[in-house]
Amino acid sequence: MKPATISELKRALAPLSHDELLDACVRLAKFKVDNKLLLTYLTLKSGDEAGYVDEVCADIDEELPARGMIHKKTLRRIIRMMEKCIRFSGDKETELQIRIHFCCQISERGLQWGRCRVSENMYLAQRKKIEKALEKVHPDLQYDFRQQMQGLHRA
Structure with missing residues (x-):
């Protein structure tokens, strides 16, 4: 299976509800430590760049x-x-x-x-x-x- 392009993923994610997006993000974080680290940065650390x-x-x-x-x-x-x-x-x-x-x-x-x-x-x-x-x-x-x-x- 070939991964979809970013634009294809963007179009596929656009119609999803808030709960479906939340589930997708949590599921994505379970697969790889890097995904979990990125999600941690985006949700918890990006507001305080100096602290990061x-x-x-x-x-x-x-x-x-x-x-x-x-x-x-x-x-x-x-x-x-x-x-x-x-x-x-x-x-x-x-x-x-x-x-x-x-x-x-x-x-x-x-x-x-x-x-x-x-x-x-x-x-x-x-x-x-x-x-x-x-x-x-x-x-x-x-x-x-x-x-x-x-x-x-x-x-």
């Missing part, structure tokens, strides 16, 4: 080691979680806050990759994504975010 950013940053802080070496598996897991949270929000400011926080934490904690070029490249990819996202926000915000990035000359 703080929560994601706290999760990043918990996952990162306090000091020393960082393994590429740990780094991949954190980046995957970050990407998911950023995709749920869809807001460039939120994206920048989360990515900058991640890079600042790596820098502040003095985490090292050792000889692992893959880990270093993952970090550099985050820096590139920050630069790309900076181009899409208001110039005043660009200045503020660039100030936060002052200490990130590592790697």
Whole structure:
């Protein structure tokens, strides 16, 4: 079975009653954790974007080691979680806050990759994504975010 397009799904959902939509959403949430996370964001977190950013940053802080070496598996897991949270929000400011926080934490904690070029490249990819996202926000915000990035000359 091939999945329907977004426009087809939109047309199919439009005539449904409130109860039918509610049932469909709950049933969708039961199938995959990602669906449940997205539904949680949309219903509970989207009204308080600052709180959402703080929560994601706290999760990043918990996952990162306090000091020393960082393994590429740990780094991949954190980046995957970050990407998911950023995709749920869809807001460039939120994206920048989360990515900058991640890079600042790596820098502040003095985490090292050792000889692992893959880990270093993952970090550099985050820096590139920050630069790309900076181009899409208001110039005043660009200045503020660039100030936060002052200490990130590592790697």
